Amino acid sequence: MSERIAIVGGGKIGEALLAGLIQSGKQTKDLVVAEKMPKRAKEIADEYGVLVTDVTTAAEGAQYVFLAIKPDDVDSVLRELSSADDDAESERVTVSLVAGLPLSRYENGLQAGSPVVRVMPNTPMLVNEAMSAVSVGRYVGDDQLAAVVRLLETVGKVAVVPEKQMDAVTAVSGSGPAYVFLMAEAMIDAGVALGLSRVQASELTVQTIRGAGLLLSESGLSPVDLRAAVTSPGGTTAAAIRQFEANGFRHGVYEATRACAAVSKKAGYRPDVEGLGGPSSGRTDVDAP
Numbered sequence: 001m002s003e004r005i006a007i008v009g010g011g012k013i014g015e016a017l018l019a020g021l022i023q024s025g026k027q028t029k030d031l032v033v034a035e036k037m038p039k040r041a042k043e044i045a046d047e048y049g050v051l052v053t054d055v056t057t058a059a060e061g062a063q064y065v066f067l068a069i070k071p072d073d074v075d076s077v078l079r080e081l082s083s084a085d086d087d088a089e090s091e092r093v094t095v096s097l098v099a100g101l102p103l104s105r106y107e108n109g110l111q112a113g114s115p116v117v118r119v120m121p122n123t124p125m126l127v128n129e130a131m132s133a134v135s136v137g138r139y140v141g142d143d144q145l146a147a148v149v150r151l152l153e154t155v156g157k158v159a160v161v162p163e164k165q166m167d168a169v170t171a172v173s174g175s176g177p178a179y180v181f182l183m184a185e186a187m188i189d190a191g192v193a194l195g196l197s198r199v200q201a202s203e204l205t206v207q208t209i210r211g212a213g214l215l216l217s218e219s220g221l222s223p224v225d226l227r228a229a230v231t232s233p234g235g236t237t238a239a240a241i242r243q244f245e246a247n248g249f250r251h252g253v254y255e256a257t258r259a260c261a262a263v264s265k266k267a268g269y270r271p272d273v274e275g276l277g278g279p280s281s282g283r284t285d286v287d288a289p
C-alpha cells in the first residue's frame, strides 16, 4: 500500500523534501503540502503538480506529517492537527524538521501517545544529498522509526542521535551548508580581486568545492591527510594556510558553530538574540532565514 505523506510548510526545507521525495520516485498523488501563503502555494502546486491545501486537509489520511515551518508557527499547527482530530492521530507519525524545539513540545501538543520524530535535515536534500539527524520520541515504534529513516534515506544520509546532541548537529550539518556557501562567496570575491572574471571565479570555485567534497567523502582519507597532500613544503598552499590560521579561521568556525548551537538551544530562531547578528544588532550582512 502506498504511504501518504503530508508536508506542512512549503518553504525552503519543505520544498527540498518534496523535490527530493519526487526525484527519488515518490508519486505526486501520495504527497500533499500545506502552505498558508497563497503565492507560495501556487508556486509549489505549479512546479511539482501536488495538491497544496490547508493543514487539516493535508493531514487527513496521511501516515506521516512532516513539519517544515518556523518554530513560532509550531503551536498553532499542533492545535490544528489536534483539533482535526481523528483516531488516526495516534497512528500518524509527526516528523518535525524544526530547529530547536524539543520532542516533548510536540508530544504535549498532540493527542496523548502520539508518535513524534525530530529531524535536523539540511538543504542538499534538494539534490538527494541531505544529512539528516534523527531523534526518536517516546511513543515511536521500531517499525515507525524504520519507516521514517527509510523515507529520509531516499533524500540523503541519516544518523540516529540522542536528542541532547541536536543543538550540536544543527550547528554542524543543519546550518553547515551556509558555511560552505559563505566560503564559496569569499573565494569568488577573492578570485575577482586577483583579476579573474566573476564567471571564471565562480566556475573554478564551484568545481573545487564539489571535487573536494567528493574526495573527502570517497577517498576514506581524513581532512588532515587530504590537506597535507595539497600542501607542498614551502609552496603556495602553505602560504595560504598560514594566512588562514593567522586570521583566525579555525577559531571563527568554532565560534560560529557555538553561536548556532546557542540559538538552537534557546528553542529556535530568535532574531534578537544578543550579539548573534539578527536584525536588532544593526548588521545587514546576515540574512534572517
Ligand SMILES: NC(=O)C1=CN([C@@H]2O[C@H](COP(=O)(O)OP(=O)(O)OC[C@H]3O[C@@H](n4cnc5c(N)ncnc54)[C@H](O)[C@@H]3O)[C@@H](O)[C@H]2O)C=CC1
Binding pocket: 008, 009, 010, 011, 012, 013, 014, 034, 035, 036, 037, 040, 055, 067, 068, 069, 070, 071, 073, 076, 077, 097, 098, 099, 100, 120, 121, 122, 123, 174, 175, 289
Ligand atoms: N532552511 C534550512 O536550511 C533548514 C531549515 N530547517 C528548519 O525548517 C523549518 C522551516 O525552515 P525554512 O523552510 O527555511 O522556512 P521558510 O520560511 O522558507 O518556510 C516555512 C513555510 O511554512 C509556511 N507556513 C507557516 N505556517 C504555516 C501554516 N500554519 N500552514 C501552512 N504553511 C505554513 C510559511 O508560509 C513558509 O512558506 C524551520 O523550523 C527551520 O528551523 C531545518 C534544517 C535546515
Ligand SMILES: O=C(O)[C@@H]1CCC=N1
Binding pocket: 099, 170, 174, 175, 269, 289
Ligand atoms: O537557520 C536556521 O534556523 C535553520 C535551521 C538549520 C538551518 N537553517
